[in-house]
Amino acid sequence: MRKGIHPDYxxxxxxxxxxxxxxxxxxxxxxxxxxxxxxxxxxxxxxxxSSDSHPFYTGKQKFAQADGRIEKFNKKYGISSKN
Structure with missing residues (x-):
């Protein structure tokens, strides 16, 4: 490594x-x-x-509820959810 160009660690x-x-x-x-x-x-x-307070690591993460949006879309465009 060249001297003088790297920050102190x-x-x-x-x-x-x-x-x-x-x-x-x-x-x-x-x-x-x-x-x-x-x-x-x-x-x-x-x-x-930090990892001590971040919701992902603490297990207190909230997930968005997507079911309502999909059902609303299907209803709006007349798409049946049955296969």
Whole structure:
């Protein structure tokens, strides 16, 4: 690798603002804020959503109800749903 063209890679703590969950990961971000985590001081990056609060990962995902739309379309155009 050429020197001087790559950003510094460091361990940072990502904190979910919604749940307060924290995890350490590598990043090239350089936040101003720091936090004490597991006995070490790390730079802190606050995120609005993570796997700890995202509906897909928490199992609280809502699915759109498509049945009503299909039935409405079929009724509008006189299509029978029987095969």
């Amino acid at each position: 460091q361990e940072v703590v990502f904190m979910d603002s919604a749940t307060g969950a924290k995890f350490v990961a590598g990043s090239t971000l350089k936040p101003e804020e720091t936090i004490e985590f597991e006995g070490k001081t790390y730079p802190l990056v606050r995120v609005e959503i």
